[in-house]
Amino acid sequence: GRKVLIVYAHQEPKSLNGSLKRVAVEELSKQGCSVTVSDLYAMQFEPRATRNDIVGCLINSEEFNYGMETQEAYKRGDLSSDLIEEQKKVQEADLLIFQFPLYWFSMPAIMKGWMDRVLVQGFAHEFPNCYDSGLLKNKLALFSFTTGGSKEMYEKGAINGDIRYLLWPMQHGIMHFCGVRVLEPHICFAPEYVSEEKRKEMLTAWAQRLKTLWNEEPINCSPEWYFK
Amino acid sequence: GRKVLIVYAHQEPKSLNGSLKRVAVEELSKQGCSVTVSDLYAMQFEPRATRNDIVGCLINSEEFNYGMETQEAYKRGDLSSDLIEEQKKVQEADLLIFQFPLYWFSMPAIMKGWMDRVLVQGFAHEFPNCYDSGLLKNKLALFSFTTGGSKEMYEKGAINGDIRYLLWPMQHGIMHFCGVRVLEPHICFAPEYVSEEKRKEMLTAWAQRLKTLWNEEPINCSPEWYFK
Numbered sequence: 001g002r003k004v005l006i007v008y009a010h011q012e013p014k015s016l017n018g019s020l021k022r023v024a025v026e027e028l029s030k031q032g033c034s035v036t037v038s039d040l041y042a043m044q045f046e047p048r049a050t051r052n053d054i055v056g057c058l059i060n061s062e063e064f065n066y067g068m069e070t071q072e073a074y075k076r077g078d079l080s081s082d083l084i085e086e087q088k089k090v091q092e093a094d095l096l097i098f099q100f101p102l103y104w105f106s107m108p109a110i111m112k113g114w115m116d117r118v119l120v121q122g123f124a125h126e127f128p129n130c131y132d133s134g135l136l137k138n139k140l141a142l143f144s145f146t147t148g149g150s151k152e153m154y155e156k157g158a159i160n161g162d163i164r165y166l167l168w169p170m171q172h173g174i175m176h177f178c179g180v181r182v183l184e185p186h187i188c189f190a191p192e193y194v195s196e197e198k199r200k201e202m203l204t205a206w207a208q209r210l211k212t213l214w215n216e217e218p219i220n221c222s223p224e225w226y227f228k
Numbered sequence: 229g230r231k232v233l234i235v236y237a238h239q240e241p242k243s244l245n246g247s248l249k250r251v252a253v254e255e256l257s258k259q260g261c262s263v264t265v266s267d268l269y270a271m272q273f274e275p276r277a278t279r280n281d282i283v284g285c286l287i288n289s290e291e292f293n294y295g296m297e298t299q300e301a302y303k304r305g306d307l308s309s310d311l312i313e314e315q316k317k318v319q320e321a322d323l324l325i326f327q328f329p330l331y332w333f334s335m336p337a338i339m340k341g342w343m344d345r346v347l348v349q350g351f352a353h354e355f356p357n358c359y360d361s362g363l364l365k366n367k368l369a370l371f372s373f374t375t376g377g378s379k380e381m382y383e384k385g386a387i388n389g390d391i392r393y394l395l396w397p398m399q400h401g402i403m404h405f406c407g408v409r410v411l412e413p414h415i416c417f418a419p420e421y422v423s424e425e426k427r428k429e430m431l432t433a434w435a436q437r438l439k440t441l442w443n444e445e446p447i448n449c450s451p452e453w454y455f456k
Contacts, residue, residue, distance in 0.1 A: 011277070011278060011279065011292050011294055012291055012292040012293070014290075014291045015291070015292075015293075041276070041278065044276075047275040047276060047337035047338065047341060048269070048272075048275060048337065048338045049239070049331070049336060049337070049338070050239060050269065051239065062242075063240055063242045063243070064239050064240040064243075065240070065243075066239055067376070103277070103340075103343075103344050104340070104343050104344060104347070104397065104401055104402045104405075105396070105397035105398075105400075105401025105402065106334060106340065106397050106401070108277060108340075108344060109275035109276065109277070109337045109338070109340040109341030109343075109344050109345075110275065110276045110277070110337070110341075112275075112331075112332070112334065112336075112337040112340045113275060113337030113338075113341075115331075115332050115337075116331050116332060116336060116337050117337075119332070131387060148295070156451075159359060160401070161396070161400070161451050165393075165396050165397075165451070165454070165455070166396065166397050166401060168333070168389070168393050168394065168396075169332065169333035169334050169393075169394050169397060170333075172333075172389070173332055173333025173334070173388070173394060174332045174333065177332075223384075223385075223389050223393075226393070227393070227455045
């Protein structure tokens with residue numbers, strides 16, 4: 001059976017994001033997948049990249065360099081236990097689903113902190129092993145999120161610009177950089193401004209998509225996809 | 229005298245980011261500006277958007293909605309004290325400088341948390357007062373950051389794509405959305421891979437730019453600037 005990690009960032013289980021997460025757990029489990037959820041707010045996940053991420057002594061305590069110190073700590077097995085735990089989940093997963101409400105054209109800080117802290121050099125990438133040869137190759141990722149603005153506001157020429165513009169840092173700059181292939185994003189536009197019925201349709205559409213997810217081809221993660 | 233807020237996110241005062249921050253404080257103070265620094269790591273700034281940001285009772289404690297609750301709490305003066313403090317600094321500032329190392333094509337989570345939590349609806353924007361009529365109009369912002377990759381890696385057609393692609397969410401999606409006009413970013417490429425002399429030149433170039441900063445015209449924050 002395939003393994004899926006859902007990294008989930010919403011404060012409220014009753015939210016649409018909470019429901020989308022539950023739908024994914026149910027549907028994927030029904031398919032025989034083994035599903036793990038990192039519920040970041042419930043875990044009170046630490047978003048700040050600090051010295052506390054390294055257990056024991058630093059290589060250079062005179063001038064703290066987060067990137068270098070975490071890379072070395074990873075090699076020694078001296079990353080903080082919350083990071084080791086998340087890395088294990090990533091390592092085992094065939095598919096990473098990120099479920100969140102769009103905050104400021106990006107993911108909420110608590111999820112950005114997961115990226116900043118978990119995807120350590122040596123674990124997720126290590127020059128020249130980045131992009132197509134990133135260390136997490138053979139995995140898939142899918143960004144599933146809700147927006148405040150409507151679909152029309154996120155079109156080319158509209159005020160927010162094409163929604164794909166804002167996917168570049170997340171899909172290309174993070175996931176593709178680590179070698180992860182990216183499936184089409186799943187976007188629920190403006191759920192707060194639609195009817196309860198429409199919101200139910202959003203949940204059904206997500207369940208429906210998940211049924212054939214494993215047949216999907218990854219997107220071509222090149223500038224053309226984003227900015228054509 | 230003009231007022232400047234520097235929002236600064238680096239763990240190490242001896243880093244190039246730390247030096248860039250100090251250079252800005254010195255140069256702008258010399259010009260007669262009044263400069264305030266929010267040193268996010270030193271403040272242990274909270275990046276997570278949670279119920280704790282609202283003092284007292286919630287409008288709807290059955291189903292927590294962060295955006296709605298913080299908007300209402302702002303009106304009542306019931307945001308947590310750290311947010312009120314940051315909003316005061318923003319309100320007074322003519323110019324916001326964001327100084328940080330680029331993490332994953334974006335700002336570090338601790339700074340994203342500052343955006344998520346401080347720029348509350350009602351304070352920074354309130355539909356239809358967004359973009360050119362955002363509530364923080366008449367202010368300027370400048371993103372000043374360091375990268376891991378070289379300038380050549382952030383060019384159009386290169387592996388990381390044009391550096392401007394990743395500025396879209398930060399400059400357009402956040403600052404422009406709030407009505408803030410954006411100055412050209414200030415980017416120090418790959419300081420970890422250049423000589424000590426080159427790093428000193430980076431500091432001098434920043435001090436030099438700041439001398440005539442107030443004569444600069446904001447960029448034309450439209451898709452053409454980013455994706456041309």
